[in-house]
Amino acid sequence: MGKKAVILLSGGLDSTTLMAIAKQEGYELYALTFRYGQRHENEIICAKKVASVFNAKEHLIFDIDLAKIGGSSLTTNAPVPKERGINEISASIPSTYVPARNTIFLSIALAWAETIGSRAVFIGVNSIDWSGYPDCRPEYIRAFQNMADLATKTGVEDKEKIKIFTPLINMAKGEIIRKGISLGVDYSLTHSCYDPLKGEGNGSWVKPCGVCDSCLLRKKGFAEAGVIDPLS
Amino acid sequence: MGKKAVILLSGGLDSTTLMAIAKQEGYELYALTFRYGQRHENEIICAKKVASVFNAKEHLIFDIDLAKIGGSSLTTNAPVPKERGINEISASIPSTYVPARNTIFLSIALAWAETIGSRAVFIGVNSIDWSGYPDCRPEYIRAFQNMADLATKTGVEDKEKIKIFTPLINMAKGEIIRKGISLGVDYSLTHSCYDPLKGEGNGSWVKPCGVCDSCLLRKKGFAEAGVIDPLS
Numbered sequence: 001m002g003k004k005a006v007i008l009l010s011g012g013l014d015s016t017t018l019m020a021i022a023k024q025e026g027y028e029l030y031a032l033t034f035r036y037g038q039r040h041e042n043e044i045i046c047a048k049k050v051a052s053v054f055n056a057k058e059h060l061i062f063d064i065d066l067a068k069i070g071g072s073s074l075t076t077n078a079p080v081p082k083e084r085g086i087n088e089i090s091a092s093i094p095s096t097y098v099p100a101r102n103t104i105f106l107s108i109a110l111a112w113a114e115t116i117g118s119r120a121v122f123i124g125v126n127s128i129d130w131s132g133y134p135d136c137r138p139e140y141i142r143a144f145q146n147m148a149d150l151a152t153k154t155g156v157e158d159k160e161k162i163k164i165f166t167p168l169i170n171m172a173k174g175e176i177i178r179k180g181i182s183l184g185v186d187y188s189l190t191h192s193c194y195d196p197l198k199g200e201g202n203g204s205w206v207k208p209c210g211v212c213d214s215c216l217l218r219k220k221g222f223a224e225a226g227v228i229d230p231l232s
Numbered sequence: 233m234g235k236k237a238v239i240l241l242s243g244g245l246d247s248t249t250l251m252a253i254a255k256q257e258g259y260e261l262y263a264l265t266f267r268y269g270q271r272h273e274n275e276i277i278c279a280k281k282v283a284s285v286f287n288a289k290e291h292l293i294f295d296i297d298l299a300k301i302g303g304s305s306l307t308t309n310a311p312v313p314k315e316r317g318i319n320e321i322s323a324s325i326p327s328t329y330v331p332a333r334n335t336i337f338l339s340i341a342l343a344w345a346e347t348i349g350s351r352a353v354f355i356g357v358n359s360i361d362w363s364g365y366p367d368c369r370p371e372y373i374r375a376f377q378n379m380a381d382l383a384t385k386t387g388v389e390d391k392e393k394i395k396i397f398t399p400l401i402n403m404a405k406g407e408i409i410r411k412g413i414s415l416g417v418d419y420s421l422t423h424s425c426y427d428p429l430k431g432e433g434n435g436s437w438v439k440p441c442g443v444c445d446s447c448l449l450r451k452k453g454f455a456e457a458g459v460i461d462p463l464s
Contacts, residue, residue: 064296069340071347093385099344103383107339108301111332115303130397134388150372151335153325 002028005165006109011032011034011046013190013218014124015169017180019054022122024183032109036101037067037075039195042206046191053189061107072098080195082211088222089213090132096194102135104165106144108197113162114154122165126131128138129173130215138217141166164188173217174224179225188230192218236289236350238341238395243278245289245422245450246356246400249408251286252415254401256355261288262348263340268333269299269307269428274438278423280341284420294340304330312427314443318452321445324366327428328445334367338376338396345394346386354397361405361449375399379461405449406456413459424450 005027009015024163029122031054033047043062051059067075067116073082073095081094100173132141145164154162168176176212180187193208193215208215208231222229237259240246249416254261261287265279289316299307305327313326334357341353357368358431366372374441381387386394386464400408412419424446425440440447440463 014355038248060300062297062300065294066343068292068294069343069347073345093388095383098343099346099385100339100380100383103339103379104336105333106341107335111298111301111303111336114331115301134385137382140379140382141391143375145319147335147372147379148332149369150369150375151332153329153331153366156325156366 002026003120004116005120005122006032006113006116006118007122008049008105008124009047009059011043011050011190011217012124012177012214013180013187013221016050016125016185016187016190017120017170017176018124019050019056019181019217020180020183022120027055030112030118031056031059032112033059034105035060035061035063037065037088037100039074039186039229042191042196045093046120049189053186058206063110064104066098066101066104069099070096074098074194082209083164084213086216086218088138088214089136090130093132093134094213096131097133100135102133103144108160110148110152114152119154119160120165121162121169123167124168126168126171126173126176127222128170131213131217131219138166138169141169143156153165172224173197173221177221177225177227181225188229191231234258235352236250236260236262236348237352237354238262238264238348239354240337240356241279241282241291242351242447243275243282243422244356244409244424245412245419246358248282248419249412249415249417250354250356250400251288252338252407252412252417254352259352260290261286262344262350263291263378264344265291266337267294267295268330269297269326270304274423274425275426278421279382281421285418292344296336296340298333299329304328305393306426307457312444314441316445316448318355318448321448322362322434325364325366326445328363332367334372335376336363342380342384346382346384346460351392351394352397353394356400356410357398358400358403358405360402361452363445363449369399370398373401396416404456405453407457409453409457410437413416413457417461431444
């Protein structure tokens with residue numbers, strides 16, 4: 001039995017690259033995806049494909065209805081920012097911020113890691129080409145790690161703690177894509193859009209809007225990497 | 233409009249005392265209870281009564297199925313420890329430990345506090361007459377506070393952060409009960425048992441087992457306070 005890693009997988013390009021990195025490092029992949037009340041099911045559909053392609057040992061789709069809490073344009077009907085400049089995106093915390101989302105997701109990942117005997121949690125946060133979210137910064141991750149070591153039975157009793165890995169945190173979007181391509185990632189499996197357009201046919205959401213912050217950061221990344229986005 | 237507090241309310245004697253303390257301090261009470269896959273619904277029934285008696289402004293019963301994660305005798309069919317000595321209870325982390333439970337609960341409380349504009353989260357952790365859980369200790373709460381300040385928009389942008397209050401953390405069980413009684417708490421509304429016996433009649437769980445760790449700590453508390461437990 002190999003060493004196990006819990007991977008926070010949204011089916012976006014960052015978390016998909018993360019799957020490739022963890023796999024290359026020899027981990028058995030335990031993918032964790034949240035159905036948290038986001039605007040569309042596209043994330044879940046993509047995450048399922050990615051988990052399958054990477055041969056995840058398990059893929060847990062965990063229901064947690066953060067729309068009951070509210071406070072974000074991703075979980076309510078409030079409009080998502082569109083057509084902003086790249087510098088504007090990271091200048092302040094946007095309405096797409098979901099209160100304490102990464103803390104909630106990491107806490108559940110921590111619980112699962114402890115239960116299955118894993119000592120590694122991977123999260124694809126990024127503080128370079130980022131969206132202005134406070135819970136993507138290195139100082140936040142360090143504080144979470146410190147708290148996690150005190151929170152769990154594993155942290156108290158075992159020499160080897162559960163470690164939060166953030167291999168993308170200091171990479172520009174273009175670098176992330178180049179890294180993924182070098183590892184054979186097929187980015188046509190991924191999505192990034194906050195607010196995709198409804199496609200024809202079976203009614204599943206398929207077409208990125210192209211103008212939300214997340215689409216703009218993705219566009220910038222593919223341009224930097226000098227690669228054509230398979231979704232474009 | 234008064235100042236708002238989110239109170240983690242299980243309907244046990246600690247969290248019910250917490251409601252009384254926060255009320256006395258002039259807070260509007262936003263009670264938060266988790267249906268997390270615990271062995272019985274009794275917690276939810278008691279929490280509803282308590283929220284109502286204390287005239288909570290809102291009572292959010294939040295569903296999060298930690299039984300999907302497992303790892304605890306409170307969310308699986310594994311037996312709960314019974315008839316242990318009081319010193320044995322806190323000597324090691326028991327099977328009733330739920331991986332990362334307080335971290336998950338506090339994270340969701342943090343999200344709710346941020347959304348409703350509250351700057352106070354109350355949690356009834358106790359490190360004196362405690363159950364050996366790592367996530368009840370002062371050092372854990374300090375680390376959570378530090379992480380929370382970095383995690384949220386409020387933490388980054390506002391002068392007044394969301395503060396985690398733990399007024400019971402250094403109180404013995406008897407003190408907690410005396411404090412509650414001085415504030416008029418009716419402990420017949422509360423429950424403590426991990427594994428209550430099925431009552432007659434409508435099938436709701438009503439009778440504490442009397443021998444699990446939680447029943448034993450409750451018994452010790454009422455004895456110390458010199459008061460008869462209305463449940464006995």
